Amino acid sequence: MGTYVALVGTTGTLTGGGLMEDGTGSTPLTITDVLTILRANADSGGVGSYVRNLALAGAINMQISSSIGTFALDGTAPVTFNNLPAGFTVDSAAIKLYQSINPFPPPPAFPDFHIFSTFGVNSLVTPPGGLALLSASYPSVPTAIELYTDTISVSVSVADGISQTAFFYGFYVAGTYSINNYTFTLTNNSPVNAGDTITTTPSGANPIDPAQVTGITVTDNNGNVSHPAFTGTASSLTFVLSAFVGTPTVLTFSITSTQFSGSVTLGKLTTINFVNAPGIYKIVSGQTYDILYDVTNPGTTLDVKIPDPFWKTGYVGG
């Protein structure tokens, strides 16, 4: 477990209404200008150079590039999102947006500041006047992963047509993280065949969100890859094995999600084609499965079910 700070990136797209200008009055601003300001004053406490949106209601929509946004883990040099360690999972996140509002003329109406994302609207209300720190904690705000996979919008709304000036100083997300906070257990036993339904059971400190699972990958020992459709809940995910390419003997399953970076291996299963496991074995009293040498990955083993035990009685009757 550790701490991270996620800064806004240096590129993105900027859309929306309102007049954007920097503190010197230079207009218009580009997204780069905006991000530069927000990044430079990431934790400035509301001081430093600023950008401001004048008068009309509008949303500053900033979609931050996932390859550029950076994470600094435990105070070390920042790395890009794509270079986060595999299994990086956000345990907590506080979005900090340093801003202030200068209504002119004075209220009665005060604007609302919102942080939007396609995952849902999160409304944060600021007290009138002065600098304010908007913060919200995970999971009521988008996760750090989501920050870099979806659009984050910061908007100002104005009531009754009264012009307002909103000043934005800094923006970042900080919190704690852990690596691969999820474990998965394949409930099936080897061997498996095409058409079999595979079930995996996740467990971890943070519940797995099936909606954030982006894919299941099945890789056979010959390098063939498939991505079966899946369904699931927080307690299990299921998918159906597609037709084999050739006669693979071992299948490796992995999962990707926006809840963690990289992919996580679910496990391995042998197929019905698995017959080769040469070596020296011993009968283990009381063991309910077989452990075989995995010749496709020397130095490792495979747990397989005992080939279907069966018995048939003689003729019953007469």
Place this chain on the structure above:
Amino acid sequence: MADFRDHSAVIINEFNGLWDRGDVDNVPLDHFTDCENVKFVGDNSFKTRDGIGISQDVAAPLQNVKRIYNYPTQTANTLIVLTYTSGNGSIYHVVDSTTVYGPLLTIAGMTDFAFVPYAGRGYISPFTNYTNGDLTIQKGLNGEFLYVYAGDGTAARKAAGVGMSGTPTAANGAAGHTDAGFHVFGFVSETSSGYLSPPTAFVTFTTNAAFSVSFGSIPTSGDANVTKRYLVASKIITNYNGDPTGYDLFFVPNAIISDNTTTALNNISFYDADLLDDASHLLDNYSEIPAGASLSLYHDRLVLACTYTDESLALVSAAGEPEAINQINGLIIVPLDGNPITNAQELRDVLYITKRARTVSYIDNGDVPSSWPLVLVDNALGSCVHGISTVLDSGSSSVDYLIVATYQGISLFNGRYLTPELSWKIENYWRGLTRNDFYKIQILHDPIGKNIYIILPTNKLLVGNYANGLDPKSIRWSVNSYLMTVNTVAIHNIDEIILGADLVV
């Protein structure tokens, strides 16, 4: 269970294993017409068989395992393993789960081997399959020999050996004593495994009664395994015929060179009356022992049978000297019938030798093996190369019988084959096996677990549980299958069952 309507309940509360005999409709209710991967518990119950685990915990475990033997050493119970890859058979010594020595021996074409442990060493005989018409037979590998392995991880070497070459000198030594007269002298070398070579390096000398004898230019052996050299001598020869090997030679007391480097032996005194330990028999020993398909021990003698050139020949060593096999009187010839010897096993002081459909016996009469009387035991039943059960690490029986895989079935043998055979209940199953594949059968007896394990030509494991009694009626049979091709079984550490699997090509 209560009757339902007018149907009477049929209660099955005993499960006595597989029954494959006669018509399937006649299978008793307490037996199975078919079963697989079950294990019998207690008197009447059964469950899923035990799982298997890996035996080696190393980065590169042995693969393509063809044969495993138990190998008891002075310090541990270990395994000798044959693997076969790319046409070469390689033998390894698996000491424990993390320690493997080898390959100790690699021979092209060695698809199987015979093995017997003796005094901490291991004796290895490579063999393979040959065809004789429609038959597949097993014989010693052509051009190969018996090997000895010291058990310490060093490479196995050919057993026996040749004598030294060279001509020493002899002269009077310091004041001493001999029986004055013409003597023939020679030297015998001894290897680290205790093998004594034929006497060679002869020199003749007329000794003087008042002087000892000194020798120089004594040859050393080209075999690095030689650790000692002994002086041998004849008694006084009146009319020497020029052939030093034509006279009885004896070990001279206290005339030992305890290395393979010293070239002088000085001041040896002896009388002819002191010459008691005969060395002449060493002249007729094999200097290299041909490979055979069977190795066993009988009365502290090594028995090697079925060489490539002599299928009905068994070579028997001197007692206590497994590498000393006399080419003249150390031979047993089993009556020729066109079939090779397959196995040999001691039971109650009798040596039983089998062919595929014959069993004979020999009894040690205290004289040389070639004089042992032959008794014909059975003219119809015999065994295959691994078809006689071995028990624990003794390589022999633990009780007063053998368990033998014959064409008739799995039989108890106590000097004769008992009928009905143990496999009476699965007669159809056994007789459905391909006879030409019987060389794949290996039988193992586990008296602690009360199980008999038989590797089948189908690469499955036939298990006979005799917890209810070792008789045809009480034994419970089942078949185990695995995801890999099992082809050998061994037992070590008292009751740990070891399976070996090779690669399916």
